[in-house]
Amino acid sequence: MATYKPVVVQAFPKLGERITQDTVYWRGYKPPYNYAVTASSRIHIYGRYSQEPIKTFSRFKDAAYCATYRDDGNLLAAGSEEGSIRLFDISGRAPLRQFDGHTKAVHVVGFLSDKYRIFSGGDDYSSNLWDIPSATEIVSYSEHNDYVRCGCASKVNADVFITGSYDHTVKIFDARTKSSVMTIEHGQPVESVLLFPSGGLLVSAGGRYVKVWDVLKGGQLLVSLKNHHKTVTCLCLNSSGQRLLSGSLDRNVKIYSTTSYKVVHSFNYATSILSLALSPEDETIVIGMTNGVLNVKHRKLEERKEKSQKKRQPAYRTYVKGRTYMPKQEDFCVSKPVKRVLRKYDKLLKSFQSSKALDAVLEPPIRLHTPEVTVAVMQELHRRGTLRSALAGRDEKQINLLLTFVARRVIEPRFTSVLVTVADMITDIYQPVVGQSAIVDRQFLRLQEAIGKEIDYQEELLEVLGMMDTLFATFTKKRAAYLEENKSNGLTETTETNRNNYHNKLSEK
């Protein structure tokens, strides 16, 4: 025998972007706090939460590049335009060490994973390895034949580091050998390189491409991603290694899944992006842009669930008691009926109280946050043929509420068809009382205005569509145009008929 079936609330797919777990995760970053870093020869250190620099190093004569923390967070190294590399203690102000040897600007500096060595790459085409305690050069490789602009160190092997250069190659060096151990041809000037924590996969960015290489297979190309339409400038992995981020001059940060290498989310920024970093645990995403703006996004803190620990939970065995008992042959089973929980409007609809059901879905939380529920109940009432009687017999305040809702939502395509009917009925029912209340009259006018605006908008869209059609007509592919045309036509017709009805009614007044 059938049971009562609750009202189906239609879920509409979001157009354009699909909500995945990724979207939810990356959306968690709060709106940006923008501020400018003025001094190019200074290194600012910003606090985790404060938006003020808590420390500034200003020992450079010219532009400083590539400030890098050591893993333990105690030391900071940076290259500079003048060719020297300086090493700072976080607590102190003066540089601890200075490494001189590069003849031109040093754009890339990094610590090897043994913490005692630094590698660097310079515009003099060379990549060097430095010893921190003695501040001396261990080895210098001059294998690139263009600027070395990026590099990274392996986390697995303390002797291995990688540099990428504008000569289109990525080279892997082992500090124990005299020359590079592997050369990978990227095809474009390499802007950024990245090694996975496992050390087996190498990501390089250059031109519009992000390429992933398998180092262990001797530098075999795994996948080539072309999702940006301008040069990709920076790469970054998130803390878990599940996501890869790339920033580009086309103002986008794309986030890829490292299993499928598909774009799962993308951020849009005001100007081209030069650099990008994620904090550990992905709390903060920091982006440097060409207009000198530093963009910082913090992640919203997850709600702590542990707060409600006051009430002592019953022991686990209380729950499982008797659950595992299997009835024997001679036992007589008495099954407990499962009670289904119905929403308030469903209960009212079940007992055919249409007016009260409509009241229930016009309560603020439902009306404001889940308008689709309100509309679904209206549609159900219409289906039952009781919408008119549910709408009728309301006082000024309730009509005002209804009309506000309708005027606000009628232009949403997913609600249009239902709300047009509702608006039609309301005007029908309350036509005799128009002019008695100023508030209701104002709402009627607002409704008219909203519909008028929507019609203008649709007409404009149709004009654009017409223009596009002429363009498409010159091409052979017509498929997309047909689809769009159908969609917008339907909407316009309904609104148009409504407008006509509506005008008639208003003019009657």
Place this chain on the structure above:
Amino acid sequence: QLYSSSLDGSIKLWDFMDGIPIKTFTVGSKLLALYALASSEDSVFVVIPKSGERDTFQLVSVKLTKAAGQDLEAKELSVVLDGVDASPKHIAFGREGEYVASVKEVNLQVYFFKQKQLNRFSVSTMKTKSGNNHFTCIACHPTEDCIATGHADGKIRLWRNFHHKKEYTFSTLHWHHDTVMDLAFSVEGTSLLSGGVESVLVLWRNESDCQKDFLPRLGSAIEYISMSSDGALCCTLHTDNRITIINSNLRFSKSIQGLIKSRGVKTGLVVDPRTKALVLNGEPGHLQFYCLQSDQQLFSLDIVQRQYIHQAGLNQADLVKVAFSAQGKWLATVEEREEVTDPELQLKLWFYDEETQSFKLNTRITMPHEDHITDMCFRDMDELEDDSLILVTAGRDCVFKVWVMVEDTDPEAQQSVSWSCDFVGSYHNYQATKCCFSEDGSLLAVSFEETVTVWDSVTWDLKCTFCYPPGKIRNICFGRLTCSKYLIGATDYGFLCCWNLLSCALEWSAHLNVLVLQPDPLSEHIAAVSWLSKESSLFVFKPNEPRPIYIQRNLCKEKIQLAVFVPRDEPETIGSEKYLWLRRSQLFFLTDTQELMTLSTKSLEERLTPSSKQLAVEESLPVTPFSLLLGKHRRQQSQEDVDLGKLLVRNKHEQDSPAVKELLHTPAHVLPSASFLCPIFINSLLISKENKSAEEVADEVEMESEKTEDDSDEERDVTETEQEDTSPMESLGEMTCKLPKSQEKELRKIRKMDYSWISAF
């Protein structure tokens, strides 16, 4: 023991434990209702039409003689009440048979047997919004002098003191908003059960308005209610051919159902490839899977998933189209709700979940077309992979749409596949009516009003068009196996056309008003059901030759709405050449009145073995679970009233020629060989239906093949011989229609001449 009465005027006494008839009493006139009382065993009450007057009926008591013998005459009739209503619900007998009460329109009459007194009461006629207050049903209290009557406006009146003509009283109970269909008192008389269109069983306690209990959502309108004699069970009979058994504490206990009768079979007959069950509309918004072998509903799938409101005049969403993919892995359904401005449409795609063994909703598409969807089909390919599955929908909004499965590459997504639109095709802004795929799935045929268009299913290019003016295309289908190069179409101007896809030309056409065109999925045969001069005929043909291989005229008197081939589990061995086409699958029909029929292939000898009583029935053997169920129900209703309609159908078939009777009653060992009996038997069959056949044969032979002239000549010969065959058997009464027939023949000849002349030209 159980009494039953039928419209042919006989009362039968049955042993209902064994299902054997004990006695048959012949009354002589139509028996519309039958009542038996426990107090008077030797007589029963029946309702018969009053002789000489139409539409007036009287209640008479029939004395049943105790004489031995199977067939008895019951001639002792005495009129009890005049001017009663024909419906069995309109008469009830009071406690211990002291009085009988009958209602008609706004009048209630009570007749007391002992006093021989007749009291008449009436309620004032008044019309309200929900209907008038005519009486619809009546029930008498088992112990007190109290009569309950139900009215068309939903009220129940309880009458007391009706011994007096003036001082009677009544009280009113009102809950139903529509007609009260039936009433029943509990055994002790403390409570009253009522039911109606709302499909809610209402239990009124102590005859008061405020104490009532409900059992809601019983599925469909309640037609009859009856209580078991011990009061433990109650059973309701519903309009959709179902019996529900309910405990005395208003708990649902069991339901007996076969083929559920729905308001209209809009989905057509579809066979589920997985279970071989017949799939069609069931309860409103549900899809029923009906097992043909066991006459059981396997399960009912809720498609619409909305609360159904049992109220007249509401437009509620209902299922209109169903399609299965080749292996039954995917199910596509279309539901629509008629709306004044624009219809509400939903296309749903269901995936068969192996774990739960049921269909799971995968994709829901709101408004797939702007207007009604006229047809839908999957690309049926057994051997290909799943991702080549394509669904095509044709709509009245002048387009057809192609839907494909889209794989979601995101490994974290919940669903791996969903459906989306891939291509939209149209042809000169004509409404798309039918669509179908060729057997190998490479071609799609879509009919647009008068034109059939053929599309390539890979590139979606329009390949060619066919047209047979005037007349819009009603049905199309591709030939199968060896005939896969043919496309068959039927137009509503009564033409059946066959086009060759290789030469893109018309192969042949025939004049036939085809209602249903159904290809057999396992062979190259195509069944066409035509409707002509108030009878349906079946033609089975192969597309490569214009001559049908099997003709069955006078299939039934009703319009056949739908037909389907159900594959057999294993090919049947069929002796006769005639039924060879039924070897691998069985053909089922559904008529306008929702009766399901099939063609039986049993050869003559097999059917002659006297195993069952139904063997004399012709090829068309009506499977009527409805009648079986009704029979069951009557039995529980303690011999109150008997349905007659369905029994009659069977009876009609049973009355056969003396030749057949002789065959049946002669013991098998003295029968001559079957080959000797065969012509006699067939002749006996021919007589019964010869009336119309000649006419139709002539019609049928209108087929014109474009191949050769000889062919058509040959065919004409065939007609003549056939007509000669039948003419000696025509009775004298047929003389009148003979003249126009010969004229007709003349006309046809002329037409044929014309045609050949044109082709020669």
